[in-house]
Every structure is written in C-alpha cells, then in structure tokens.
Amino acid sequence: MHNQETDLQATSVRWVTVEKCAELVGWSKDAINSLRVKGKIRMDVHWIKRNGRIFIDMAAFQQWIGTGR
Secondary structure: OOOHHHHHHHHHOOEEEHHHHHHHHOOOHHHHHHHHHOOOOOEOOOEEEEOOEEEEEHHHHHHHHHHOO
16 A cells, blocks of 8 residues: 555655565555566665665655656
8 A cells, every 4th residue: 555654754764674665555466576586676776785785765766766767
C-alpha cells in the first residue's frame, strides 16, 4: 500500500534495506533485486552494499521511479 504516511517515511530515511524499500514502494523484493541485477538501478547511485547487505538510496530510487534515470 502506498499512502502519505509511507511517503513521509521514505523521505525521512535515506538508506533502507531492500525489504524496507519493497514495503515502502509496494513492490516485491524480487522486483527490486531484478532491477539491480539488470543494471536498471546502479550501484553507488541507487544502491550500495555494506557488510554483506544491500541498501537502497530512497532519494535516488524515487527519482529513478519518476524519471527512469
């Protein structure tokens, strides 16, 4: 579900796990991981890997959703 409350949460925290990103935007974890693997969202622009975990930059991801870049 996507509503004003999740919009506020997404903008107040910049880096989130793939799981949290999926929850916030209403997509599956697999869909987000597929974007990563296919290079649609780029490492060090839209996501990073730290201590073995993937983190999504919500500001960059939201921009990608809006513009495709």
